[in-house]
Amino acid sequence: MNGGVGQDLARLLAERRTEMAPIDAGRMCRQRHARLQAELARQGVEAALLLHGPNVAYATGEDVRGVDVSYATFERPVALVVAGEDRPHLLADRGDPTLDVERHPAAWPELDEGADDLARVLGEVVGTVAGRRVAVDEQTGAMLRAGVLDGADIADAAHLVGAAKLTKNDDELACIAEAQRRNEDAMAAVQGTARVGATRSQVAGAFLARLLELGVESNLIDPIFQPLPRTVTDGPRTTTETIAFPTGVGDPTFAHGDVVWVDSGIDHLGYASDFGRTWVVGRDPDAAERGLFERWCDVMVAVLEVLKPGATAGELCRAAEAANGGDRPWLPHFYLAHGVGVESAEMPLVGTDLGPEFDDRLIMAPGMVLVLEPVIWDDGVGGYRAEEIVAVTEDGWRHLGGGHPYPPFA
């Protein structure tokens, strides 16, 4: 019985964890460019001006840096994708010199003088924007003051990039799988440090140090090792009246018996991982906690049984609820599953507050990626939460990651 359903799930995932071809970053960028070009044509957009980091990374292959928002904003690279052109434009001073892009000096679009530079490049590449359909994801204050896009018929580049990246090619899937494998390796190396008397920051520090030893350049989120209360009312007050997670606040010291929810994400060639597990400090899980884990496994198996091309997000949600006695096994401010790619959470979003009608219209297709993150909560006992990444294939799904087990549960 011990770990039985956990082993069943692990076996199911292992059966669908197929060998992946080596990543060809150049091919991956060319295919993404083709997808963006197809969306430009489909949405009737002449050019897309991209400032948001993950969008720039998607369009150009520019490195993702594990830096604070203030650095990412001021020192931001900018991408410009023009309909009909065979490669994107990149305004940046640093990064990989081998990228297949049309290079321009970095603009500093946060600064008034930088917005003028950006307008000049836009003029040289696109010509006058007035009356033209131009997509943009974000305009800085300086761009607004300089009127960089004045007169343009502005489209939302979030829709453009969002549609292009909804399904992934094999290179992209291999990047996610590699990110996840490295993330799992680093977590496996440091789980033993989460012992009685250790602080969150000590465990996080060991994890971050291990990442660097594994060759990971960028960490994407302050790694979460959050001790959970057993009842919702013992935790922070929430707008949803459910458990607060992940708060990312404070530096708790682990005590004997703490149930700790773990969550982290790293980068590999622009693609994010998403590791989630539940750890227990200084003891084995008790019978009630094992029951939560087993129900989590049941929910996972139930969802994976219905996951295939053509299935709707609504069907996934209903399978999860049925395996959890009719209750929704996920956090109401999040989802049963979310996509992952150049963003740590992106479409397809399954079971969000976009509502059941949205879920019933969202149809699974090959190349979509799902981070399944059910949460089983029994108030008074506590909760079990973990995450697994799968990609929809022509005939079902495949597991992305290395097959990390669920210690101390299985």
Add this chain to the structure above:
Amino acid sequence: MTAPTPIPTNEDADLRSARRDRVFDAMAMVGLDVLVLGRRDSVAYATGARSLWTAGSRPFGPACVLVEAARSVHLLSTWDEGVPPEVPFEHLYGVTWNGAILAGALAAIPGLAAATRIGVEALSPGFERMAQRLAPAAELVPADDLMRAVRALKLPAEVARVRAAVAVAGVAIEAADAALAGGAGPAAARSAAWEAAAGRGVTVPTSGVDVGPADPAGGARFHVDAGFLVAGYEGGLGRTLPGSGDDAPLVAAQRRLIDACRPGATAADLRSALPGGSARWRVRGSGMGFETPVLSPTLGGGEVIEEHMVLSVEIELDGMRRRDLAAVGPGTTDVL
């Protein structure tokens, strides 16, 4: 090992109040009814809220709404953990994926619908559409410059926090130095720096830890730079390691640059402090991350250094680099 410098883990109410007042005063001065902030660091400045750190840029969205008439703060947060007590729970709106739910939450903020001037830190097409529906009479005004002007001039308590943060960066640099001296490569040196910062309870970067070869041909020296966020403020430090006796010209050049960063100085003044063009340099604001002004040989034409700024003074000369944070006083500019 030296005793750790105490790190302030909770911001005091006086500092939060002083920063918030500055933001509301600035809004009143330029006639903004509402200010919508999207970036974590700006939200932290205006509210004192602490939240989960994530890397990189965020698509612009209303993470915080400030209403000038009531001087009220409304915050995107599903929970009250990390939210200071002066922001009532009723002023929190939870994370949502649904634009209609977000619009409903914003519409319930008193003073938003009737606003005539709404300041925005940046603008996305999606938020522009939403704002036009929520406040049809309002003009959307870029207010990134307002936040930058407010943030650029530090309160004494902020300078103290930067000083504590620099101490953490120093510990990280020392650990990298020791690792390199022991024969470690760049990755192991970075790893040692991160573990040292984590040993002080700090796991969040601003720029993070860079360790790169100082000699592209493959020498034994490395440029090491550390930037960490400590209790909301940035500590930053950069050195070329291992140190040796040949950095006197670099130190002297950085000193000239720091001395040139006096109230009233312009980018032209800074350029003339380093004649000959042999040094590469950048001077820019630092506080709750990368801030303005930004001055370099090519940037900062209209900028003027002011008293109370904290500046990151970065210089490269003869293949060596050096970065320090410095506070601009009335007569002297002091390295922190």
